[in-house]
Amino acid sequence: MRIGLEVHVQLPTRSKLFCSCPTSAQEPNTAVCPTCLGMPGSRPSMNRAAMEMGLMLAKMLGCRIPERTWFSRKTYFYPDLAKHFQITQYDTPVGEHGVYKFQGKDIRIRRVHLEEDPGKIKRVGRAGEESSLIDYNRSGIPLVEIVTEPDISSPAEARQFLSDLLTEIRHVIDLPEDGERSVRADCNISVGHERVEVKNVTGLKNVERALTFEAVRQTKLLRAGKKVERETRRFDEERKVTLAARKKEFEEDYGYIGEPDLGIFNIGDMARALALKETPLQTAERFQRDYGLNPQMSRQLVQTSMDLARLFEHMAEKVPVADVLPWITGTISSLWSELESLDDEMRDAMTGLVASCSRGEMNDQECQMRLRALITGEELTLLQSGAEELEGTIEDYLDRNPAVMEDYRKNEKSANRVIGEVMKASGGKYSSSQVVEAVRKAMESRR
Amino acid sequence: MDRDTVTRVAKVARLELTEEELVSFHSDLEKVLDYLSVLDEAPESGSFNFNPIPVEDVLRDDVPVQEHDPAVLLRDMRTYQDYIRGPLL
Amino acid sequence: MFCAINPDLDHLQDGQFDFHFSAKDNLTTVGLPTRAGSRILEGYRPAFDAHAVEAMRQAGGLLLGKTNMDEFGFGTFSTNSAFGVPRNPFDLDRSCGGSSGGAACATAVLDGHVALGVSTGGSISCPAAFCGVMGLTPTYGRVSRHGLLDYGNSLDKVGLISRRAADLEMHLRNIAGPDPRDPTSCAQPPMGKSAPVRSIAVPKDALEGVSDEVSRSFQDALDRLRDDLGLKVETVETPSFRFAMPSYYVLGCSEASTNLARYCGLRYGVQSEEITEHFDKYFSRIRSENFGREAKRRILLGTFARMVGFRDRYYMKALQVRELIIQEYQRVFQDHDLLLTPAMPFTAPRFDAIDDMDILEVYKADYLTIPPNISGMPHLSMPCGYAQGMPVGMQFVANHWQEGLLFDIAQRWEEAFRLRAPEVTA
Numbered sequence: 031m032r033i034g035l036e037v038h039v040q041l042p043t044r045s046k047l048f049c050s051c052p053t054s055a056q057e058p059n060t061a062v063c064p065t066c067l068g069m070p071g072s073r074p075s076m077n078r079a080a081m082e083m084g085l086m087l088a089k090m091l092g093c094r095i096p097e098r099t100w101f102s103r104k105t106y107f108y109p110d111l112a113k114h115f116q117i118t119q120y121d122t123p124v125g126e127h128g129v130y131k132f133q134g135k136d137i138r139i140r141r142v143h144l145e146e147d148p149g150k151i152k153r154v155g156r157a158g159e160e161s162s163l164i165d166y167n168r169s170g171i172p173l174v175e176i177v178t179e180p181d182i183s184s185p186a187e188a189r190q191f192l193s194d195l196l197t198e199i200r201h202v203i204d205l206p207e208d209g210e211r212s213v214r215a216d217c218n219i220s221v222g223h224e225r226v227e228v229k230n231v232t233g234l235k236n237v238e239r240a241l242t243f244e245a246v247r248q249t250k251l252l253r254a255g256k257k258v259e260r261e262t263r264r265f266d267e268e269r270k271v272t273l274a275a276r277k278k279e280f281e282e283d284y285g286y287i288g289e290p291d292l293g294i295f296n297i298g299d300m301a302r303a304l305a306l307k308e309t310p311l312q313t314a315e316r317f318q319r320d321y322g323l324n325p326q327m328s329r330q331l332v333q334t335s336m337d338l339a340r341l342f343e344h345m346a347e348k349v350p351v352a353d354v355l356p357w358i359t360g361t362i363s364s365l366w367s368e369l370e371s372l373d374d375e376m377r378d379a380m381t382g383l384v385a386s387c388s389r390g391e392m393n394d395q396e397c398q399m400r401l402r403a404l405i406t407g408e409e410l411t412l413l414q415s416g417a418e419e420l421e422g423t424i425e426d427y428l429d430r431n432p433a434v435m436e437d438y439r440k441n442e443k444s445a446n447r448v449i450g451e452v453m454k455a456s457g458g459k460y461s462s463s464q465v466v467e468a469v470r471k472a473m474e475s476r477r
Numbered sequence: 478m479d480r481d482t483v484t485r486v487a488k489v490a491r492l493e494l495t496e497e498e499l500v501s502f503h504s505d506l507e508k509v510l511d512y513l514s515v516l517d518e519a520p521e522s523g524s525f526n527f528n529p530i531p532v533e534d535v536l537r538d539d540v541p542v543q544e545h546d547p548a549v550l551l552r553d554m555r556t557y558q559d560y561i562r563g564p565l566l
Numbered sequence: 567m568f569c570a571i572n573p574d575l576d577h578l579q580d581g582q583f584d585f586h587f588s589a590k591d592n593l594t595t596v597g598l599p600t601r602a603g604s605r606i607l608e609g610y611r612p613a614f615d616a617h618a619v620e621a622m623r624q625a626g627g628l629l630l631g632k633t634n635m636d637e638f639g640f641g642t643f644s645t646n647s648a649f650g651v652p653r654n655p656f657d658l659d660r661s662c663g664g665s666s667g668g669a670a671c672a673t674a675v676l677d678g679h680v681a682l683g684v685s686t687g688g689s690i691s692c693p694a695a696f697c698g699v700m701g702l703t704p705t706y707g708r709v710s711r712h713g714l715l716d717y718g719n720s721l722d723k724v725g726l727i728s729r730r731a732a733d734l735e736m737h738l739r740n741i742a743g744p745d746p747r748d749p750t751s752c753a754q755p756p757m758g759k760s761a762p763v764r765s766i767a768v769p770k771d772a773l774e775g776v777s778d779e780v781s782r783s784f785q786d787a788l789d790r791l792r793d794d795l796g797l798k799v800e801t802v803e804t805p806s807f808r809f810a811m812p813s814y815y816v817l818g819c820s821e822a823s824t825n826l827a828r829y830c831g832l833r834y835g836v837q838s839e840e841i842t843e844h845f846d847k848y849f850s851r852i853r854s855e856n857f858g859r860e861a862k863r864r865i866l867l868g869t870f871a872r873m874v875g876f877r878d879r880y881y882m883k884a885l886q887v888r889e890l891i892i893q894e895y896q897r898v899f900q901d902h903d904l905l906l907t908p909a910m911p912f913t914a915p916r917f918d919a920i921d922d923m924d925i926l927e928v929y930k931a932d933y934l935t936i937p938p939n940i941s942g943m944p945h946l947s948m949p950c951g952y953a954q955g956m957p958v959g960m961q962f963v964a965n966h967w968q969e970g971l972l973f974d975i976a977q978r979w980e981e982a983f984r985l986r987a988p989e990v991t992a
């Protein structure tokens with residue numbers, strides 16, 4: 031099975047690609063101007079931030095970046111396309127011939143290019159003869175299109191690839207969390223020889239679903255000795271099936287020509303001047319190399335937060351890695367969401383605690399409580415008395431139910447029962463992370 | 478250029494031609510294309526630009542500004558609620 | 567000659583303005599319709615003034631109205647407008663030239679008038695020559711195209727038509743300069759004063775295919791430039807100019823066919839109140855009903871020239887040819903200040919003669935104005951004589967950004983040559 035993706039991601043600029051309209055608007059047709067409405071006499075002008083983001087992504091994907099680039103007009107007629115041509119890149123994309131390392135294999139990147147999004151259409155009325163209601167707020171939003179070679183071998187892999195890719199993109203260009211929802215992909219898949227394209231699938235889950243449906247459909251056809259037709263299909267999100275798109279009356283001819291209103295851009299120099307931040311997955315790989323972390327742990331670290339990963343590095347400079355890791359992946363990770371901000375002061379305080387614990391100046395319990403007080407801002411004395419009380423409750427329970435320990439030695443999952451019981455008994459007095467940690471500790475010591 | 482090509486080009490350009498137009502445009506375009514073949518004699522220079530003067534690196538800062546009131550821009554459009562009414566799909 | 571008059575004219579006081587001007591109908595104007603000679607833009611009310619219009623108003627100008635033109639600039643005789651045909655003030659049976667025909671006509675009949683024109687392939691030089699006035703087409707990118715309804719974005723230039731050399735310079739200074747709303751205007755150097763013109767190049771085949779009367783006027787003008795103005799006049803060879811015409815039609819039509827794609831009966835201009843058709847059908851119907859014949863012809867030609875399988879032979883080749891022509895000009899300008907040819911191969915033709923011309927004859931009429939236009943060189947059309955009462959024009963071409971040389975020659979020729987006004991009055 032060969033799968034190739036054409037991924038469209040909206041770039042998080044404040045203004046549109048070729049006009050200064052804001053990119054955030056609620057009411058339909060409020061973030062519009064003569065340019066993005068295609069009014070006569072208007073013309074485009076290029077957003078520097080969008081160009082830089084495009085170049086960062088091309089760099090991140092290891093693409094060859096040309097010295098000069100320009101834009102082209104792709105002409106076709108559809109009600110959401112204000113000028114009836116889309117300004118996109120044809121001959122000189124910002125990046126070509128890249129490679130994305132993914133789970134030990136290379137996914138080749140054919141090209142990365144910038145283009146404008148068309149408006150959004152709301153379909154109303156009977157299927158087959160729906161009318162269109164158009165909102166041009168989206169018209170002119172900058173998009174980057176990333177095209178892979180057909181190097182992906184399963185729908186699940188496609189989803190994982192996209193998820194990894196987005197983690198990286200999010201970090202490199204500060205894409206907001208919800209950027210994922212606006213990811214659209216055209217999915218090319220061939221089980222046999224003929225390729226089918228499923229157009230415009232939104233979101234990671236749907237990409238996997240659409241590809242799985244297509245893989246099964248094509249396999250069935252081939253098993254039955256039938257031919258897979260080379261065609262374009264669309265994905266019905268509600269019914270979770272792909273459907274043959276309505277046959278066009280004729281093949282559209284985009285008739286690409288250069289866009290004379292924007293001029294050309296010397297992006298070679300621009301790209302060289304841009305410093306690329308290490309991406310989260312690159313950081314994870316480096317942690318494996320430099321600190322001997324296992325792949326799962328290092329990925330989890332960067333995916334929880336890049337700040338957490340940086341905190342780890344900071345501590346590891348001063349404290350042996352083996353003494354840092356349990357705290358980073360344990361107490362600190364579990365309380366991470368409660369941390370308001372990680373300034374230098376906080377960072378040094380946490381590092382100090384972990385360091386003195388490592389030197390044997392305080393025991394684990396003490397260190398845990400102090401970290402907790404530091405991160406959540408709770409009173410240390412309250413925590414101390416609370417912790418003792420909690421410990422008492424757990425020890426009590428374990429004394430009364432010796433069978434639990436026997437189960438635990440066979441299967442660690444039985445700790446969940448203890449956690450549940452203690453939570454119930456204490457009536458929500460302690461946070462779940464606190465209980466989880468105390469139970470694990472108590473049970474480990476009895477093992 | 479044969480007549481089918483004219484028909485196809487007209488379709489791509491979203492023009493419906495009457496029989497009379499088809500005949501006359503066909504003959505016009507044949508004449509013009511015949512004349513354009515002079516281009517084949519021009520030397521290949523390989524280099525090209527999209528403007529007759531160099532226009533390079535004209536970039537705008539990413540600052541949102543709205544100079545025109547959208548209500549004025551939309552005043553002559555056919556709308557429903559705040560949407561623009563388009564044709565059938 | 568006007569296709570829309572400023573509705574406020576009656577209430578305006580005479581002393582309120584420093585001068586009066588008009589705008590070609592493809593420049594947007596608040597408060598006046600902007601239809602570019604096309605029925606498809608009936609009803610369009612622009613929300614903004616074109617940059618040049620805005621600049622002229624700010625300089626104290628009173629906008630009299632919009633001047634008639636060939637639909638979207640597609641024509642040489644201003645006979646392709648949906649809103650009537652302007653007539654030549656020297657002979658009402660003859661054309662004003664095109665596509666800025668109304669602009670040249672208004673300048674010829676209104677004393678002290680200055681008209682904003684637009685040239686893509688000669689649309690300022692041609693009508694200026696036919697109407698016996700001066701037409702200045704600046705360097706590509708000198709004047710912002712913000713608010714210009716595009717014909718060919720790599721070819722269009724906003725310029726001026728006037729009867730006084732000083733007006734051309736003064737008003738070009740008003741409308742020129744970088745404008746962030748048109749990135750191609752941001753590449754220009756400032757417009758300086760230039761040293762006086764000393765030498766003029768005339769292509770060896772400048773008079774090939776030119777009518778006898780135009781040839782005679784042009785030869786007389788050459789003599790006077792040499793004898794009265796003391797200029798050095800030399801013959802040069804310009805072999806690649808013969809490729810200018812075909813590449814112009816390929817580039818102009820390719821770009822035009824994409825620019826005109828937006829006109830489809832949605833958002834502005836002609837629109838149906840209720841749309842009950844499929845979009846392909848609706849767009850095709852509106853376009854077919856409202857574009858004129860020449861617009862359709864150029865859309866077809868342009869769409870064809872950029873289609874898969876033809877793009878390399880036509881569109882890409884034409885881009886390369888443009889570079890050749892620019893290089894040819896620059897070679898000439900190493901040794902000469904200006905290049906000179908007649909502006910048009912004949913004087914303003916009669917309308918009945920135009921009816922008899924076939925499409926290639928019409929297209930070929932622009933062969934003298936196209937080379938400077940395709941290469942973005944600034945040029946100036948000046949009256950150089952009269953043949954049977956009709957004006958004859960000559961066209962000076964300067965290197966990119968050298969408008970100063972054109973101002974110099976305009977002023978010196980103006981002193982040497984007596985301009986005639988038509989006997990018709992407005």
Ligand SMILES: [Zn+2]
Nearest residue numbers: 049051063066
């Ligand atoms: Zn906009």
